[in-house]
Amino acid sequence: MQSFNYTLKQNTWMQGLLVTLVVVSGLLLLSVFCFLIWFSLPVFLTETSAVFKLKWQPEQGHFGILAMVFGTLSLALISTSFAFVIAIGLNSFCLLSRRRWLVAILQSLLKFMAGIPTVVYGLAALFLLLPLLRNILQLGSGYSLFAAVCMLILLILPVICVMLDNITTPLWQQHALGAQALGFSPEQTYLQIILPHCKVNICGAALLGFNRAIGDTMLPLMLAGNATQLPSGVFDAIRSLTAHIALVIATDQGGEAYNSLFAAGMLLLMCSAFICLLSRYLVGRNRLVQPA
Missing domain, CATH: 1.20.5 (Single alpha-helices involved in coiled-coils or other helix-helix interfaces)
Structure with a gap:
């Protein structure tokens, strides 16, 4: 008692x-x-007319952040799209491959990549990727949307892969034997049973990767070129909202340029909150739809 x-x-x-x-x-x-x-x-x-404009020229009284908003969205959308496709491919390989030793190495590598600091990716790109773009491919200085996208893919790929593995592995263990008894090949089982069964969770993994890409500061700051312009191609320089906050807060204290930071921070926070709420809604709706 x-x-x-x-x-x-x-x-x-x-x-x-x-x-x-x-x-x-x-x-x-x-x-x-x-x-x-x-x-x-x-x-x-x-200051709505001053903040929500494309032109950022503080010395001439222009404090528009729309170019940074577009740069942030393009950076996050492109990197998340490529990372998601690669993650689906790696996930299918881990489930379908018969070389379990190779799968174990790949999964360990992805988990190791998830713990690497962002600045390490940035330094590696400075000494490896940027010289390739600048000297060999002759693509300007190398600081561009493309360089930032390449490293952001490596940054968010482990997050999406780990989530996909946690979702699909139990389903594979549950349905693979029954699907094989019905005559499904492993590829058909993955494409027609596993992926449709967890499509909401897969969307949640993609949203998490997108949110991670939007919130990163170091890679856009080090690699994107920090040019306040609308890019005409992937090899043009851009500036993200997070890099904008880091640059302005380090050089300015007070004034209209400093006030633009609060608008940028509010937009980032609203976007992150919306993505988190959408993920919660999708997961909750999926639980209600699934039979008990």
């Missing part, structure tokens, strides 16, 4: 601690939203 009371008190204490942590985390997140809204509202209300 005493042991039961002790366990009950311990569980109550743990539940209270978890509730406290959840409330504190929610309040901190709400405070971040309130902080950005408080400082960005004057920018949106009084």
